[in-house]
Amino acid sequence: MGPGAGVNVQVSPDKDTGVAVVTLDRPERLNAIDLAMVDELRDVWRELRFDDAVRAVVLTGRGERAFCTGIDRDAVVPQPGSPYMADDPLLRIGPKANDLWKPVVAAVRGMACGGAFYLLGESDFLVADTTATFFDPHTTYGMVSAYEAVLMAQMMPHGETARTALMGTAERMSARRAHEVGLVTELTEPGQALTAATAAAAVIAGYPTEAVQGTVRALWAAKEASLAQGYAQAPHLVALGNLPGERQAGLFRARQREFRLR
Template sequence: MSDYKTLRYEERNGVAWVTLDRPEVHNAFDMVMMRELYECWRGLRDNDDVNVIVLTGSGDKAFCTGLDRIAENVGATDHTEGLGRRGATPMHTDDPCDWLPPKTAAELWKPVVAAVNGMACAGAFYLLGEVDIIIAAEHATFFDPHTTYGMPAVFEPMSMLQRMPLGEVLRMSLMGAYERMSAQRAHEVGLVQEVVPADELIEAARHVAEAIASQPPLAVQTTTRAIWYAQELGYRQALDVAKTLVQLGLDKDSLAAGKELFDSGRRTPWRLR
């Protein structure tokens, strides 16, 4: 993988650890980070050493606070520079929702586990809307301040409707900076799958990621794709696609590995959540 200016990247035990690394601005993204995340997601598609990705933020104050509005070129309004730049008509507009989310940016179906360590707000939901599992530190908070600062929240709530009930998305979007959702409340409404003390966050993410990464990758990736298809398509449409996915997701190597494990009498160690 490339050397990054705004990300930290490492691989171990089949897991890629991607850390947003601009702690001085609460890991807000600028144009450099946007491009680097896009390159990272695209590179991970073809990296056979990696089966799962953990995404987190540097430090303990913030996972990501969205767009860095004071970074150079971000927010420029002409046709050539900055976020939202466009051609001769507004029909050709670049937006971070095309660059940041792993599935939109790269059709990356290797599972992504987010470890949320602190604030996650605004454009952070571009990322959280397309990860597969979210684990949060107890002090993590979630909010969307767009409306407070005179901007519509559009892509973010659309994305979060994939993960949260309608009323919760409406409340978070409309309350703006006047309210923050706690990690515990996020767990209660299904946004977060596990809440742990801050000093246990990385270990909790490691446990989940390495467990998934230890399994046959084709089975894991096909399962991930199937679930997102079911989320995006109508039920009957998803069932039609499922017939094809079953055929694509079965191969002799995966089946042989599973049979060997079963026939050995060994049972996978598990823990109750």
């Protein structure tokens, strides 16, 4: 695997450090995830499982405006005609969902919202610069924040997760607040998150591989029981609580652009 691994996801491995930088590369769409990017992310994580030269990964987004803004609203996701089966393509985009147990450090610049939490929730820790903001728009548009909230509940205190999930687009959590509550482990100057995350990943990549990967697996095992319980409820809550698509679209068109940064 080398640079230019896909159209929407770029992979840049450094053989000297053992670190690969995975970059979401749709800056014109604020790195929103379409179905092609879903497939590319899945392929990238699964290919990295077999690349022994890569011992740690940094995940970031191209451009200054956004790390990732979740699912692309123009993406058409076919659904089975049954209330017992729902297809959420974002469940397949994270490293852990693809059985990758190499450490993943997220470098966040700009907005990270909604479906971005599928990626952040499966990263091992986050580094962000002071431009980063975090929010979850689901409730504003008549959607249940289910999987996203479950993942974020593993990464910050309940009250912060609840406020982020419930306040929708009216508020954004600042990088400073994210650092205070432990979602972000290191806060950098603008444009420096990728450098800091890569430096941390290089240190980890220099340690014995088996010990590092075993530690990643142990840490994730501590989360799995609660994630499994939350995920089991999620499809039913989404089916019960989501407004029909046309009503969601109407709320999206009528949305207020103003927000409070806290």
